Amino acid sequence: MTTERSTFLLDETQIPTQWYNVVPDLPEPPPPPLHPGTHEPVGPDDLAPLFPMALIEQEVSTEQYVDIPGGVLDVYRIWRPSPLVRARRLERLLDTPAKIFFKYEGVSPAGSHKPNTAVPQAWYNHQEGVTRLTTETGAGQWGTSLAFATAQYGMDCEVWQVRSSYDQKPARRTMMEIYGATLHASPSELTEAGRTILAEHPDSPGSLGIAISEAVEAALQRDDTRYALGSVLNHVLLHQTVIGEEALLQMQQAEATPDVIVGCTGGGSNFGGLSFPFIREKLAGRMDPVIRCVEPAAAPSLTRGEYRYDFGDAIGMTPLMKMHTLGHGFIPDPIHAGGLRYHGMAPLVSHVYELGLAEAESIGQLECFEAALMFARTQGIVPAPEPTHAIAAAIREARRCKETGESKTILTALCGHGHLDMASYESYLTGRMQDLDFPEEQLTAALAAVPTL
Amino acid sequence: MTTERSTFLLDETQIPTQWYNVVPDLPEPPPPPLHPGTHEPVGPDDLAPLFPMALIEQEVSTEQYVDIPGGVLDVYRIWRPSPLVRARRLERLLDTPAKIFFKYEGVSPAGSHKPNTAVPQAWYNHQEGVTRLTTETGAGQWGTSLAFATAQYGMDCEVWQVRSSYDQKPARRTMMEIYGATLHASPSELTEAGRTILAEHPDSPGSLGIAISEAVEAALQRDDTRYALGSVLNHVLLHQTVIGEEALLQMQQAEATPDVIVGCTGGGSNFGGLSFPFIREKLAGRMDPVIRCVEPAAAPSLTRGEYRYDFGDAIGMTPLMKMHTLGHGFIPDPIHAGGLRYHGMAPLVSHVYELGLAEAESIGQLECFEAALMFARTQGIVPAPEPTHAIAAAIREARRCKETGESKTILTALCGHGHLDMASYESYLTGRMQDLDFPEEQLTAALAAVPTL
Incomplete structure (x- = not known):
C-alpha cells in the first residue's frame, strides 16, 4: 500500500x-536504399507512385526536427x-x-503505437489529394490503425490481409470494418500477383510478402491511390x-x-x-x-x-x-x-x-x-x-x-x-x-x- | 481542426x-429487501454467510459518505x-x-466500470480473513473484474460461467485465467444445483440464474469463502x-x-x-x-x-x-x-x-x-x-x-x-x-x- x-x-x-529525426545527430549517415535493378540510390521519382511527396521528403530528411501538422x-x-x-x-x-x-x-x-504513424501518413496523402490508401496486414494491428486513420480524413482504405489471419482472426477483421475499411483476403483475385499465386495454389494461406505485392499493385493501378507501410521506413x-x-x-x-x-x-x-x-x-x-x-x-x-x-x-x-x-x-x-x-x-x-x-x-x-x-x-x-x-x-x-x-x-x-x-x-x-x-x-x-x- | x-x-x-451514499439525501428511504420465506426485512445475520460484515453494513448504511480504504x-x-x-x-x-x-x-x-466495486469487495473480504470468492458470470465482464481484483490481494477466485458463453466466448474465459481465476462451466458437477440440472438436462446451456445458484452454494460450503455480486445491490x-x-x-x-x-x-x-x-x-x-x-x-x-x-x-x-x-x-x-x-x-x-x-x-x-x-x-x-x-x-x-x-x-x-x-x-x-x-x-x-x- x-x-x-x-x-x-x-x-x-x-x-x-515536432517529430525528432535522429539522422543528422548520428556520427555518420545511414547507407541509402538502392534500386533493385540498377543498384543506384533510390530517388524521389522512384517512390512517387507509392508515397506522397511530403513522406518521401521525410524519408531522406536531414533536418533535426519536423513540425507535426x-x-x-x-x-x-x-x-x-x-x-x-x-x-x-x-x-x-x-x-x-x-x-x-x-x-x-x-x-x-x-x-497499439501504430496510429502514431498511420495518422500522419493518412493526413499527408489527404493533403496531396489522395483519396484511397492500400496496405497489407498480418494479424491486423497495422490494418486497424490505418483504417482508423483514414476514417478521420474521410478516405477509403483497402487492406489485403494474409488469408490465414483473415480466416483465423475474425475479431481484428471486424475491428477494421468498424472503422470503415474494405478487407480482402490475400491472395485475392483482384491483383495480378494474387491471381498468379491462386492459379498455382488455389488454397494458399497467403503471406505478408504476397499481401505487400497485392497492396502495392493496387496502389499503382489508380491515380487517386497510394500505399502505406507500418514500420521499417x-x-x-x-x-x-x-x-x-x-x-x-x-x-x-x-x-x-x-x-x-x-x-x-x-x-x-x-x-x-x-x-x-x-x-x-x-x-x-x-x-x-x-x-x-x-x-x-x-x-x-x-x-x-x-x-x-x-x-x-x-x-x-x-x-x-x-x-x-x-x-x-x-x-x-x-x-x-x-x-x-x-x-x-x-x-x-x-x-x-x-x-x-x-x-x-x-x-x-x-x-x-x-x-x-x-x-x-x-x-x-x-x-x-x-x-x-x-x-x-x-x-x-x-x-x-x-x-x-x-x-x-x-x-x-x-x-x-x-x-x-x-x-x-x-x-x-x-x-x-x-x-x-x-x-x-x-x-x-x-x-x-x-x-x- | x-x-x-x-x-x-x-x-x-x-x-x-469517499463513496457517496444517495440514500440519506432522498426524500424517503427505499423499501427494505424481504426474506423470501418470512417476508420480514432481511437482517445482517441472513447475509453473513454470503458477504463480509463491512459490505452488509454498507448495504443498509444511512451515512452520506463512506471512506474508501x-x-x-x-x-x-x-x-x-x-x-x-x-x-x-x-x-x-x-x-x-x-x-x-x-x-x-x-x-x-x-x-469496464465493474472493477470499481470488484476491488473493494475483494478488499473487505480479505480484511475479514476470507481467502476465496465465488461468483457467476455471463459474457464475462464481471468475472474478469473479480478475477483481477482478487489477484491484487492474493485471493482465490472461482467463477461459474454460463455454459453457452463458456463455449462461445473463449477470449473472456482466457482473460479471467490470465488473472488467475478458476473457471467452471455452469451447470457443473461441483454443486448440488449443477448436478440436479445436469441429471435432467445433460446438455444444458446454462443460465445466469443457475450460475448464481452454483456460486452461492459453493460459497456456503466453506468457511473461508464468500460470494460477490457485480450489480443491483x-x-x-x-x-x-x-x-x-x-x-x-x-x-x-x-x-x-x-x-x-x-x-x-x-x-x-x-x-x-x-x-x-x-x-x-x-x-x-x-x-x-x-x-x-x-x-x-x-x-x-x-x-x-x-x-x-x-x-x-x-x-x-x-x-x-x-x-x-x-x-x-x-x-x-x-x-x-x-x-x-x-x-x-x-x-x-x-x-x-x-x-x-x-x-x-x-x-x-x-x-x-x-x-x-x-x-x-x-x-x-x-x-x-x-x-x-x-x-x-x-x-x-x-x-x-x-x-x-x-x-x-x-x-x-x-x-x-x-x-x-x-x-x-x-x-x-x-x-x-x-x-x-x-x-x-x-x-x-x-x-x-x-x-x-
Missing part, C-alpha cells in the same frame, strides 16, 4: 509539436499524450531495488518519436533518469520511437542509458542476422536496404508475436546498432508469456504478445538488480494491449505453446540467397 | 477518497481517475450545437459513485454543467455510479439536469415492468427486492448487450425513478450499433454493446438540439470498450442483427408469476 505517485500524465497541450495533432489528441507508469506493483512482486517505468501505447483507438520511425519525446518529459516529472531502456523490435518502429530521443540526449552527454533491443528468439535479425543489403519483402520487389537481415527468404517459426516476425530490421535501427549506440538480446516466447502473466496480475494490463518481450527483458534487468543490489531505473514501452490476442494466451495457459529450436540450416540457406552487390 | 481542450484529466491524487485506493490508482472527454469529433459529424461529454470507464484493466452502486464524483470535478474543469445525463441501465450500477452524485447536486439545488435511464428495448424493466417485490435471480432463491421488474421468469431476447439482459432493476435506481428523480427510455439494438459505428469512426473508441445504448440516447438528444437550436450539455458514461465483443459488431456489419418484436405474452405471464405479498 503506497500513496507515492505511479502515473505520470501530460496535458493534451503538451503533445510534442495541426491536422495530425488534432487526431493525436484523441489518445495522446499516453501515460508513463511506474510499475510499483510489479517491482514489489519481484522484490527488486530497480525502478521500472513503462510508456503505455495501448490507449490508442487501435490499441525512416518516416515511420520519425513519426513514432512522439513516444520518446513524451517519455522524456514524463521521466522528468518522475524525477528519474533511465539507466537502461529496453524496447521490443520487429520492424523497429516502436523501438526507434521510444529510444531515438534518448539517443539524442545520450549523444549530447545529458544522460548515458544503456539502450537495448529485444527480439524474439525465433526472428533474431540483430543477434543472428548479417548487416547487408537485402529486400524488404519476401519476394524481392522492394528497394534494397542496408539492414540486419536473416535473409528475405527466411520464414520465422509461427510465434505468437506476429508483429515481430520479420526477417529484417529497420535500416535506421540497424545503423544505430552498428554505431554501438544500442545493444540487443533475444528472448524465447515462453519466458515472455510468463513475464506477461506477472505483469497482468500486478499492473492489470494484459500486454500484446510483442511487448511481452520488452517486459521479459525489463524483468531480467530488475532481477539482476536484486542480485547486485543496484537500484537502476529501467524504462520500456508497452506498445499495445492484448485484448485481441487471447488465443495466444490460451495457448500458453494450456501448455500448448513451445519454444522451437532455431532453424540453423534455414538461416544459412536464406543468407546465401541474399543478393551480393 | 481545433486546439480547444477535449480531454479532462485528474491527477491520481484527485481520486475521490487506502488498500482500495492503492488499486484504484492503477486506472483511476478515468478521463472525461468532450466528443467534439462526434458533435461535428452530427452538426449539433449540443456539447457531448463522456466519462470513459474502459481504461480499467478489465475494460446498494453497496455495489455505492462503490460506483467514484464515476460521478470524478465527473463532477471534470465538468468543473470543462466549465460546463450538464443539462441532460444519460446512462445505460442493466442492473443499474453504471447508471447509479454516474448519476447519484449529480442527484445530490440536483436535490441541493446546485444544478438541475434531466437524468435519463436508457434500457434495451428487449429488457425494458423501467419502461415496461412493474414496481413491486420480486426475486433477484431467475430461480427465486434471493431475498425479495422492491424493484422494477419484468418478472423473474422473464427471459429477454438474446441481444448482444448481455450486461443489460436482466429482468429487474437495482432497487435503489428503481426507487430514484419512482421519486421522479430520473426518467427512462428504451432503444433497440440496431439504432445502438449504428450509433456505435458513428462514435468509433469519430472518437476512435469501439464501445461495448452495453454503452452503445447510452451513446444512441446522447445522439438522439444532440439531434433534437440541432432541430431546436439549443446548445445543451449532455453527459454520459462510456462504461466499457468492445474489444472482446467483435462478434456482436460482425453480426451488425453483416446484417444478421435484428430488432425482435417485444414478447408481450411472455411479459404478461412473467408478471403473473411474481409473488404477491
Whole structure:
C-alpha cells in the first residue's frame, strides 16, 4: 500500500509539436536504399507512385526536427499524450531495488503505437489529394490503425490481409470494418500477383510478402491511390518519436533518469520511437542509458542476422536496404508475436546498432508469456504478445538488480494491449505453446540467397 | 481542426477518497429487501454467510459518505481517475450545437466500470480473513473484474460461467485465467444445483440464474469463502459513485454543467455510479439536469415492468427486492448487450425513478450499433454493446438540439470498450442483427408469476 505517485500524465497541450529525426545527430549517415535493378540510390521519382511527396521528403530528411501538422495533432489528441507508469506493483512482486517505468501505447483507438504513424501518413496523402490508401496486414494491428486513420480524413482504405489471419482472426477483421475499411483476403483475385499465386495454389494461406505485392499493385493501378507501410521506413520511425519525446518529459516529472531502456523490435518502429530521443540526449552527454533491443528468439535479425543489403519483402520487389537481415527468404517459426516476425530490421535501427549506440538480446516466447502473466496480475494490463518481450527483458534487468543490489531505473514501452490476442494466451495457459529450436540450416540457406552487390 | 481542450484529466491524487451514499439525501428511504420465506426485512445475520460484515453494513448504511480504504485506493490508482472527454469529433459529424461529454470507464484493466466495486469487495473480504470468492458470470465482464481484483490481494477466485458463453466466448474465459481465476462451466458437477440440472438436462446451456445458484452454494460450503455480486445491490452502486464524483470535478474543469445525463441501465450500477452524485447536486439545488435511464428495448424493466417485490435471480432463491421488474421468469431476447439482459432493476435506481428523480427510455439494438459505428469512426473508441445504448440516447438528444437550436450539455458514461465483443459488431456489419418484436405474452405471464405479498 503506497500513496507515492505511479502515473505520470501530460496535458493534451503538451503533445510534442515536432517529430525528432535522429539522422543528422548520428556520427555518420545511414547507407541509402538502392534500386533493385540498377543498384543506384533510390530517388524521389522512384517512390512517387507509392508515397506522397511530403513522406518521401521525410524519408531522406536531414533536418533535426519536423513540425507535426495541426491536422495530425488534432487526431493525436484523441489518445495522446499516453501515460508513463511506474510499475510499483510489479517491482514489489519481484522484490527488486530497480525502478521500472513503462510508456503505455495501448490507449490508442487501435490499441497499439501504430496510429502514431498511420495518422500522419493518412493526413499527408489527404493533403496531396489522395483519396484511397492500400496496405497489407498480418494479424491486423497495422490494418486497424490505418483504417482508423483514414476514417478521420474521410478516405477509403483497402487492406489485403494474409488469408490465414483473415480466416483465423475474425475479431481484428471486424475491428477494421468498424472503422470503415474494405478487407480482402490475400491472395485475392483482384491483383495480378494474387491471381498468379491462386492459379498455382488455389488454397494458399497467403503471406505478408504476397499481401505487400497485392497492396502495392493496387496502389499503382489508380491515380487517386497510394500505399502505406507500418514500420521499417525512416518516416515511420520519425513519426513514432512522439513516444520518446513524451517519455522524456514524463521521466522528468518522475524525477528519474533511465539507466537502461529496453524496447521490443520487429520492424523497429516502436523501438526507434521510444529510444531515438534518448539517443539524442545520450549523444549530447545529458544522460548515458544503456539502450537495448529485444527480439524474439525465433526472428533474431540483430543477434543472428548479417548487416547487408537485402529486400524488404519476401519476394524481392522492394528497394534494397542496408539492414540486419536473416535473409528475405527466411520464414520465422509461427510465434505468437506476429508483429515481430520479420526477417529484417529497420535500416535506421540497424545503423544505430552498428554505431554501438544500442545493444540487443533475444528472448524465447515462453519466458515472455510468463513475464506477461506477472505483469497482468500486478499492473492489470494484459500486454500484446510483442511487448511481452520488452517486459521479459525489463524483468531480467530488475532481477539482476536484486542480485547486485543496484537500484537502476529501467524504462520500456508497452506498445499495445492484448485484448485481441487471447488465443495466444490460451495457448500458453494450456501448455500448448513451445519454444522451437532455431532453424540453423534455414538461416544459412536464406543468407546465401541474399543478393551480393 | 481545433486546439480547444477535449480531454479532462485528474491527477491520481484527485481520486475521490469517499463513496457517496444517495440514500440519506432522498426524500424517503427505499423499501427494505424481504426474506423470501418470512417476508420480514432481511437482517445482517441472513447475509453473513454470503458477504463480509463491512459490505452488509454498507448495504443498509444511512451515512452520506463512506471512506474508501487506502488498500482500495492503492488499486484504484492503477486506472483511476478515468478521463472525461468532450466528443467534439462526434458533435461535428452530427452538426449539433449540443456539447457531448463522456466519462470513459474502459481504461480499467478489465475494460469496464465493474472493477470499481470488484476491488473493494475483494478488499473487505480479505480484511475479514476470507481467502476465496465465488461468483457467476455471463459474457464475462464481471468475472474478469473479480478475477483481477482478487489477484491484487492474493485471493482465490472461482467463477461459474454460463455454459453457452463458456463455449462461445473463449477470449473472456482466457482473460479471467490470465488473472488467475478458476473457471467452471455452469451447470457443473461441483454443486448440488449443477448436478440436479445436469441429471435432467445433460446438455444444458446454462443460465445466469443457475450460475448464481452454483456460486452461492459453493460459497456456503466453506468457511473461508464468500460470494460477490457485480450489480443491483446498494453497496455495489455505492462503490460506483467514484464515476460521478470524478465527473463532477471534470465538468468543473470543462466549465460546463450538464443539462441532460444519460446512462445505460442493466442492473443499474453504471447508471447509479454516474448519476447519484449529480442527484445530490440536483436535490441541493446546485444544478438541475434531466437524468435519463436508457434500457434495451428487449429488457425494458423501467419502461415496461412493474414496481413491486420480486426475486433477484431467475430461480427465486434471493431475498425479495422492491424493484422494477419484468418478472423473474422473464427471459429477454438474446441481444448482444448481455450486461443489460436482466429482468429487474437495482432497487435503489428503481426507487430514484419512482421519486421522479430520473426518467427512462428504451432503444433497440440496431439504432445502438449504428450509433456505435458513428462514435468509433469519430472518437476512435469501439464501445461495448452495453454503452452503445447510452451513446444512441446522447445522439438522439444532440439531434433534437440541432432541430431546436439549443446548445445543451449532455453527459454520459462510456462504461466499457468492445474489444472482446467483435462478434456482436460482425453480426451488425453483416446484417444478421435484428430488432425482435417485444414478447408481450411472455411479459404478461412473467408478471403473473411474481409473488404477491
